[in-house]
Amino acid sequence: MAQASFDELPKRTKGAGRAARDGALSGGVRAPGDKSISHRALILSALAEGESRIAGLLEADDVLRTASALRALGVGVQKDVAADGAAWRVRGGSWGSLSRALYLGNSGTGVRLLMGAAAGAGAAAVFDGDISLRARPMGRVLEPLRMMGASMESRDGRLPVSLMSEGGLSAVDVKLATASAQVKSAILLAALGATGKTRIHEPVLCRDHTERMLAAFGASLSMTPDGEGGRFIEIAGDQRLTACNVTVPGDPSSAAFPVVAALITPGSDVTVRGVLLNPLRSGLFDTLREMGADLSFDNKRETNGETVADIRARHSVLNGVAVPAERAPAMIDEYPILAIAAAYAHGETVMRGVGELRVKESDRIAAVEAGLTACGAEVSSGPDWLKVHGAAGLQGGARIKTRHDHRIAMSFLIAGLASEKPIDIDDMTMIATSFPNFLDVMREIGADIIDA
Ligand code: S3P
Numbered sequence: 001m002a003q004a005s006f007d008e009l010p011k012r013t014k015g016a017g018r019a020a021r022d023g024a025l026s027g028g029v030r031a032p033g034d035k036s037i038s039h040r041a042l043i044l045s046a047l048a049e050g051e052s053r054i055a056g057l058l059e060a061d062d063v064l065r066t067a068s069a070l071r072a073l074g075v076g077v078q079k080d081v082a083a084d085g086a087a088w089r090v091r092g093g094s095w096g097s098l099s100r101a102l103y104l105g106n107s108g109t110g111v112r113l114l115m116g117a118a119a120g121a122g123a124a125a126v127f128d129g130d131i132s133l134r135a136r137p138m139g140r141v142l143e144p145l146r147m148m149g150a151s152m153e154s155r156d157g158r159l160p161v162s163l164m165s166e167g168g169l170s171a172v173d174v175k176l177a178t179a180s181a182q183v184k185s186a187i188l189l190a191a192l193g194a195t196g197k198t199r200i201h202e203p204v205l206c207r208d209h210t211e212r213m214l215a216a217f218g219a220s221l222s223m224t225p226d227g228e229g230g231r232f233i234e235i236a237g238d239q240r241l242t243a244c245n246v247t248v249p250g251d252p253s254s255a256a257f258p259v260v261a262a263l264i265t266p267g268s269d270v271t272v273r274g275v276l277l278n279p280l281r282s283g284l285f286d287t288l289r290e291m292g293a294d295l296s297f298d299n300k301r302e303t304n305g306e307t308v309a310d311i312r313a314r315h316s317v318l319n320g321v322a323v324p325a326e327r328a329p330a331m332i333d334e335y336p337i338l339a340i341a342a343a344y345a346h347g348e349t350v351m352r353g354v355g356e357l358r359v360k361e362s363d364r365i366a367a368v369e370a371g372l373t374a375c376g377a378e379v380s381s382g383p384d385w386l387k388v389h390g391a392a393g394l395q396g397g398a399r400i401k402t403r404h405d406h407r408i409a410m411s412f413l414i415a416g417l418a419s420e421k422p423i424d425i426d427d428m429t430m431i432a433t434s435f436p437n438f439l440d441v442m443r444e445i446g447a448d449i450i451d452a
Pocket residue numbers: 035036037109179180181182183185207332333356
């Protein structure tokens with residue numbers, strides 16, 4: 001079995017891109033590995049006693065940055081290449097400290113989870129990222145970690161952040177102010193190395209991959225409903241995890257792109273195989289069904305305690321809907337592509353409770369509004385809402401600013417596959433952060449996205 005280096009990031013498609021109408025899409029493709037689960041698989045393995053194996057890891061920029069950061073902290077991370085695909089081996093143990101900065105690129109999940117895990121592991125480090133990550137709020141993670149006793153410095157609640165802690169954290173009892181799985185996970189990971197039992201009140205449920213995976217790695221934690229739709233999570237301190245083998249399911253947030261492409265392109269019939277169907281991730285599919293989408297979920301099976309299915313999407317007549325605010329955490333990354341589907345629908349789609357979109361890789365409310373308006377759609381927005389007045393199609397003929405945001409880039413390329421005139425985007429580089437083989441997958445179902 002050969003060992004591969006992963007310090008070099010995979011080949012990226014740089015420069016501008018163009019998508020144009022070119023007939024029906026068809027065929028079957030495999031969804032890339034889930035990004036959230038891939039980060040967690042690496043980090044939990046790195047904290048565990050023994051060697052863990054990870055199959056199906058998403059080999060995208062964001063996840064490879066986490067792998068490199070762990071290696072810099074002294075964790076044994078190795079990629080084996082075999083005929084039936086790559087397997088990653090992680091030998092966990094104590095983490096060392098670093099004086100040079102750990103560079104997490106564009107990855108909010110990588111940096112926030114690593115800050116929590118490193119604080120709990122008693123490692124000192126400096127965390128940094130690209131221009132987009134440097135603009136994102138870190139106070140939401142720094143605040144609870146400081147309450148636990150971590151010594152962390154940041155000029156303005158943003159990167160770079162220096163963690164001076166040498167361990168010695170204490171448990172906390174916190175209520176999450178934002179429905180953020182990254183914040184929740186940072187606290188859970190820090191709690192593993194704290195003294196005492198940490199209790200987190202999560203009033204609005206958000207993705208629970210960390211909780212599920214902690215249990216698989218042998219951690220002692222419990223979840224209890226709070227009686228009002230949320231829950232309490234309790235996790236014991238001073239715990240060591242035990243190595244575990246993880247198979248990463250396909251990413252529903254990435255599957256969303258070929259699925260919506262099929263729904264809006266006349267005559268299409270596309271299947272995306274092996275997609276994670278965790279109810280805290282599948283809000284987009286519920287919404288699309290309410291809009292009239294012809295979606296079926298076949299071959300449902302269980303992988304590592306998560307349900308996986310093959311999603312078949314056929315071209316559909318869509319109607320606008322009101323998306324309930326409570327659904328936002330279960331589809332938070334999917335609003336840009338939902339907005340594209342909404343432009344191809346008849347009537348108005350209203351998305352409420354989406355203020356968090358303003359602090360993602362870009363201000364996604366502003367990016368979607370500007371992009372769709374340039375393509376001829378009628379869009380309006382407020383601090384935490386977005387409205388798309390669907391006209392059952394898009395004019396296109398615009399060049400979209402992607403603002404260092406992979407999901408804005410992919411959403412507008414999908415929009416261009418069915419618009420009257422082609423749609424250009426200014427930069428395809430960031431697509432590699434979450435879906436490095438996006439262009440190949442789209443080509444496989446008949447969509448030829450080209451350099452512009
Ligand atoms: C993620 C949580 C979400 C999501 C992000 C991945 C995770 O962010 O937008 O892409 O893996 O925990 P927030 O926790 O900030 O909502």
